[in-house]
Amino acid sequence: MGEIKPDILQRALQREKAARKQAEGILEDKSRELYNVAQELKTVNEQLESVLAKKSSELQGMFHNLVDAYVLMKVNGDILEMNDAAKELFGYDPKNEKLNVISLIHKEDINYAMNSFQELVTEGFFTDYVARAVTKDNGVRIVHINGSVIKDKNNEVIAAQGIVRDITSQIEAQQLKEELLRNLEQSNKELNDFAHVVSHDLKSPLRSMNALITWFKEDYEDKLDEGAMKSFDSLLNKIEKMDHMIDGILSYSSIDKNEKEKQKVNLNKIVSDILEMIFIPETFSVNIHDMLPVVMGDKFRFQQLFQNIISNAIKYNDKEKGVLDIKCREIGGFWEFTLADNGPGIPKAYHRKIFEIFQTAQDKTKSTGIGLSIVKKIVNMYGGEVQVSSEENKGTTFLFTLKKTSK
Amino acid sequence: MKGIVFTEFLQLVEDKFGLEMVDQIIEESNLPSNGVYTAIGTYEFSEMLSLITNLSKNTNIKTDDLLLTYAEHFFGVLAGGYPQLIERYTDPLDLLESIENHIHVEVRKIYPSAELPTFEVLERTPDSLAMIYKSSRAMYSFGLGLMHKTFEHFNKKAVITCDKLKDDGTEVKFMIQMTNG
Numbered sequence: 001m002g003e004i005k006p007d008i009l010q011r012a013l014q015r016e017k018a019a020r021k022q023a024e025g026i027l028e029d030k031s032r033e034l035y036n037v038a039q040e041l042k043t044v045n046e047q048l049e050s051v052l053a054k055k056s057s058e059l060q061g062m063f064h065n066l067v068d069a070y071v072l073m074k075v076n077g078d079i080l081e082m083n084d085a086a087k088e089l090f091g092y093d094p095k096n097e098k099l100n101v102i103s104l105i106h107k108e109d110i111n112y113a114m115n116s117f118q119e120l121v122t123e124g125f126f127t128d129y130v131a132r133a134v135t136k137d138n139g140v141r142i143v144h145i146n147g148s149v150i151k152d153k154n155n156e157v158i159a160a161q162g163i164v165r166d167i168t169s170q171i172e173a174q175q176l177k178e179e180l181l182r183n184l185e186q187s188n189k190e191l192n193d194f195a196h197v198v199s200h201d202l203k204s205p206l207r208s209m210n211a212l213i214t215w216f217k218e219d220y221e222d223k224l225d226e227g228a229m230k231s232f233d234s235l236l237n238k239i240e241k242m243d244h245m246i247d248g249i250l251s252y253s254s255i256d257k258n259e260k261e262k263q264k265v266n267l268n269k270i271v272s273d274i275l276e277m278i279f280i281p282e283t284f285s286v287n288i289h290d291m292l293p294v295v296m297g298d299k300f301r302f303q304q305l306f307q308n309i310i311s312n313a314i315k316y317n318d319k320e321k322g323v324l325d326i327k328c329r330e331i332g333g334f335w336e337f338t339l340a341d342n343g344p345g346i347p348k349a350y351h352r353k354i355f356e357i358f359q360t361a362q363d364k365t366k367s368t369g370i371g372l373s374i375v376k377k378i379v380n381m382y383g384g385e386v387q388v389s390s391e392e393n394k395g396t397t398f399l400f401t402l403k404k405t406s407k
Numbered sequence: 408m409k410g411i412v413f414t415e416f417l418q419l420v421e422d423k424f425g426l427e428m429v430d431q432i433i434e435e436s437n438l439p440s441n442g443v444y445t446a447i448g449t450y451e452f453s454e455m456l457s458l459i460t461n462l463s464k465n466t467n468i469k470t471d472d473l474l475l476t477y478a479e480h481f482f483g484v485l486a487g488g489y490p491q492l493i494e495r496y497t498d499p500l501d502l503l504e505s506i507e508n509h510i511h512v513e514v515r516k517i518y519p520s521a522e523l524p525t526f527e528v529l530e531r532t533p534d535s536l537a538m539i540y541k542s543s544r545a546m547y548s549f550g551l552g553l554m555h556k557t558f559e560h561f562n563k564k565a566v567i568t569c570d571k572l573k574d575d576g577t578e579v580k581f582m583i584q585m586t587n588g
Contacts, residue, residue, distance in 0.1 A: 008430040015433075015443050019414075023445035030447075 069143075069164035072150075075121070075157055077101040089143075089166055091136030106132035106140060120147050120160060130167070142168045195253035199246045206246070210239050251304065252374050262405075265299045267292035267306070271326065274307045284314055284322035292328050293335050296405040297382055305378045308371040309398050313341035333404050334384065340397040346390040354388065375400070408455055409518060410448035411484070416455070417444065419480050420462060432461040449520070452544060471548040478552020485553075486560060489513075499561040500536045500585060503554060504528055524550065526581075534585040545576035554583065 063070060069086035073079045079094040079101060092099050105113045109131040119126045125148040133143045147162035217224070217232050224232070268291065275286055295302070313324045324341045346354060355376040375398075379386040383403030390396040421429045433442035436457035440450050463470045486493055492510060496502040502510075506526045514521055524542030531537075540547045547569060558565045565585045572578040 004426055008427055011430055011433075012426055015441070018441070018443040019445045022443060023447055026445065026447050 066163070069166070070161065071101075071164060072159060072161045073101055074159055077117075080159065086164060089135070089141065089164065090133065091139075104133050104135075106134055108132070116147075117160075120149060121157060124149050133164075141166050142171050192253045195249050199250045202246055203243065206239055206243055210236065210243075213239070248371070248374075252377065262296045263299065264294055265297055265302050266294045267302060267328075270299065270302050271306055271310075274303065274310055278307070278311055278314070280314055281322070283320060284317060284324070286310070286324045286326065288326045290326075290328040292326075292337075293330075293404075295335065295382075295402055301378045301381070305375055305400075308375050309339050312371060313339065313343060313396070317341060317343040319343065330404075331401070334401040335404060336399065336401050338397055338399045340395060342395040345392040345394055346388065346396050347392060348390075351388050351390065355386065408450055408452045409446075409521065410444050410450060411446040412481070413444040413450055413455065413458075414446045415481055415484050416458065416477055417442075419477060424462075424466065428462070428465065431465060432458050435461045435465075452522075474546060474548035475552040475555075478549040479556050481549075482553050482556030482560070486556075493560065497561075499557045499563050499565070500531070500534070500583065502557060502561075503536055503538070503583065504531055526550075529580075536581075536583045538581050538583075539572065540579045540581060541577065543577055547571075547576055547579040547581075550581070554581070558585075 063081075063083050066083055066085060069089045070081075070083040071079060071086050072081040077100045079092075079099040082090070082092070082094055087093050090104055102110075112131055113129075116126050116129045125146070127146045129145040129147065131143065131145075133141050135141060144165045144167045145162045147160055149157045150159040150161060152158050213232055213236055217229065221229075268288075271288065271292060280286065310324065314322065319342055322342065324339060327338045327340075329336050354372045356373060376386050379400045379402065384401035386398065386400035388396060388398055417429050417433075420432070436442075436454065438454045438457065440454060444450060459470050459473055462468075463473055466473075492513060493502065495509075496505075503526075507528070511523050514523060522544075524540055524544065524546070527539045527541070529537040529539060540550055551567060551569060554565075554567055563585055565583050567584075568582045570580040570582065572580055
């Protein structure tokens with residue numbers, strides 16, 4: 001070392017000193033930088049903490065407020081948490097007792113549950129799992145579950161959560177409804193069959209009565225006085241009326257039977273056919289103000305519908321010049337028809353009753369009381385409503401709607 | 408260029424050739440930094456180039472050989488400073504193969520502004536590796552020195568051949584064949 005020239009050593013020393021100063025400067029800057037970063041981190045951390053606290057309290061609130069049961073479990077099925085609704089539903093409190101989800105699953109649903117759980121793990125969620133759950137007191141509830149997995153920041157599944165809804169009473173109500181519907185269908189069918197059988201059985205003695213009375217009248221024509229003949233005529237009238245009533249029952253009960261395939265029906269044609277077919281006195285005029293629509297359905301039923309109202313209007317009209325105005329317009333998804341006559345009108349008390357079977361506001365001798373109940377039944381069948389407005393002595397207006405069908 | 412490359416270099420020059428040589432090459436190189444280096448600073452690469460060129464001139468040793476020797480010394484600095492980077496590997500070829508995807512990634516975390524060469528792996532077999540070095544610094548000899556020491560570190564032997572794809576040494580193909588023993 002002694003051989004080294006002093007000026008070289010001097011320069012080396014200068015360089016070392018300068019380097020040390022430089023290093024100190026750099027370190028100073030670095031520590032300032034670090035301090036600033038630490039301050040920033042602290043601020044961000046505080047913000048994160050407050051966001052976290054807010055989220056936690058939101059979650060806590062949801063956990064408690066949720067009407068449905070909420071269950072949080074480990075991947076192995078050990079239950080970690082239940083909200084109050086879940087504790088009430090299953091009867092367990094995981095805080096006090098160890099509980100695995102397996103003990104909540106009905107034995108016969110184990111396979112389904114395992115498959116759903118597999119789906120949960122692979123897909124991350126499952127929806128609309130419906131199966132039986134077993135409660136602590138061995139009760140069986142039908143539950144609907146939507147589940148999802150909870151992952152950590154490395155995307156590893158660490159837990160699973162499920163929202164559980166007890167649908168037992170809903171399912172029971174549905175089953176009850178279906179059963180009632182089946183029963184109703186059955187009794188409807190029986191009722192229809194009954195109506196047919198009874199009608200036919202009633203008609204044959206009626207025909208015999210008619211024949212017997214007619215023969216009786218012919219055979220004893222010279223022996224019976226005028227009063228007796230009148231009574232017999234009245235008797236025949238009653239028999240005829242009864243025959244009509246039975247016909248009415250038959251057609252009423254067969255409305256929803258033998259439903260034909262829906263076809264296009266031109267109501268203009270239906271109404272004009274009716275007007276040709278029935279007897280219209282010369283003093284009566286039927287005015288069709290609007291083009292009537294083409295609708296989908298059973299031609300025979302539309303005929304029954306219009307014929308009942310039109311023939312009522314004609315039959316009961318008491319004015320010198322009888323009038324029936326037929327109008328039609330489109331309202332939303334419906335066709336609205338009005339058929340207004342200038343007849344005797346229907347007393348308000350009867351407005352509701354007239355649509356019930358065997359009810360009539362008119363002269364009992366002319367009416368069977370079945371016609372308007374058929375009108376109501378057909379209108380309802382085509383998604384519409386029927387109502388009547390009437391002023392006594394001035395006339396009656398029937399207003400009914402038919403739902404427009406797309407095809 | 409990171410300051411540690413300069414300080415280690417000058418230390419090695421001092422150890423091998425004496426303080427006079429250090430002083431001489433600094434004086435001859437006309438450096439913006441005046442030869443004042445600290446390990447934690449950053450300096451122009453051109454200063455390193457001047458120092459090596461002048462050392463080569465004064466010692467009559469080729470710059471590539473100087474770089475090779477320096478790299479062998481520098482491996483010890485790295486292995487001492489970042490043992491965990493090397494301990495991850497049991498096979499030197501694995502280490503070399505992952506320079507680009509692991510080691511340089513870690514380097515950038517510590518020194519975001521570091522200007523690093525690239526090593527593109529062409530082929531890898533259990534006992535051989537072919538890759539292309541690319542760097543405007545043309546310091547492939549430095550790389551070669553580090554590779555030698557890498558095999559030494561793992562007690563392995565290898566034959567490493569260099570094939571300059573560009574005459575200025577900015578693109579060099581390394582073919583490394585590990586031999587038994």
